[in-house]
Amino acid sequence: MTAVHVRTENQVMYLLLDGGATMNSLIPSTLDDFERALDAAEVDEDLRAVVVTGAGEKAFSVGMDITFLESCFADVHGVFLPFLDRLHALLRRIELLPVPVIARVNGLARAGGFELLLACDLVVAAENARVGDIHLQFGVPPGAGASQRAARKLGDQKAKALLLTSLWLDGPTMVEWGLAFSAVPRERLDDEVERLVAAVRGRSRPAIAVTKLAVGAAQNLTLEEGLRYERELFEKMQVSAADADEGFRAYVERRDPHWGSADVRQLR
Structure with a gap:
């Protein structure tokens, strides 16, 4: 079970996806936590940025939880599609949030985790992060916006290469492709995020x-x-x-x- 831990200090809200052994996978209660955090972010007049990251060193988020997916495929209309509708709405809220949302990509980001970082305004990645969309490996197309956001951010050719061939990108390649703002050694991730949020603190x-x-x-x-x-x-x-x-x-x-x-x- 992945919970979203919220910490707000010095005009910045930090959201930590904490899923332990599930590598920060997504389930309905994760979206519950995320939605409550965005509710607070929308009305906090002192807030100037939101930072999203994953717990541990292995993963940002690997997308939907594998156990939850079993129940999704067992009831597409009753479970799977309503969850996707909620995830779509959540990612759109991120895009419309009145402050920048920064993805601190500390490790593996795939499928729904990849779709989450696509919705963020700025992406800072560890150099050894691995990011990709692997839906086609499992016989399904992207379901939470990857086809649309990747095409807009990367262009037609790179988006198709990423989605159709299940490529994996490391941090420097993410920057080269336009998927991330910067890639730094893992030990400098927090410093790089701070460099960005410091520039918007105190702004209107x-x-x-x-x-x-x-x-x-x-x-x-x-x-x-x-x-x-x-x-x-x-x-x-x-x-x-x-x-x-x-x-x-x-x-x-x-x-x-x-x-x-x-x-x-x-x-x-």
């Missing part, structure tokens, strides 16, 4: 949310549509939050800014 939460939304929409819009969308988001923020004016005043007055408490959910 509405400005972070708007920027993430705009960049996330770019691949699904034409340039003209994207420019209009950015303009709409910009206007929404100026009307609903005073952070832009405060940031300007703080810069001119050479002081730290004092951000407001605008509800960033209305900016979507």
Whole structure:
């Protein structure tokens, strides 16, 4: 059984997938824990980033639990498809969360674990991590978004190679392919994650949310549509939050800014 342990400190929420011998596999109660954490992240006005990682040194997450999968195949409509619907919704919530979500890939990430990291905004991987989608080895296609997110992140050729041939990528190859932001020796993983979260601590939460939304929409819009969308988001923020004016005043007055408490959910 994989539980999600939540720790929040210094404007960052850390989510630890802790599944012991199951290599942090996913079951319904794992999604329960994850959903509660995202509920808290959405309304925590002080939060600036979320970090997701796996317990231990072997795995980030190997996807759905093998024992649970047996019950899934025994009842596709009653168990399997409802679980996939929940996982789809969870991954979409990650993409729409108003703060960046960083995947700290400490080891093996496959199938559903691979689909989880695809939904994250930034990926930091250990150099010896192994990441891939192995659904086809078991006679099933991806079921939680890998075909769509991989194609958008990697392009047609690399996405098909990864999904159809069950390739495994190490950390440096993930960076080369555009699947990860950086790959570092395992002992430097925490330092690399800290380098990223330190850059968003103290920033305006509405400005972070708007920027993430705009960049996330770019691949699904034409340039003209994207420019209009950015303009709409910009206007929404100026009307609903005073952070832009405060940031300007703080810069001119050479002081730290004092951000407001605008509800960033209305900016979507």
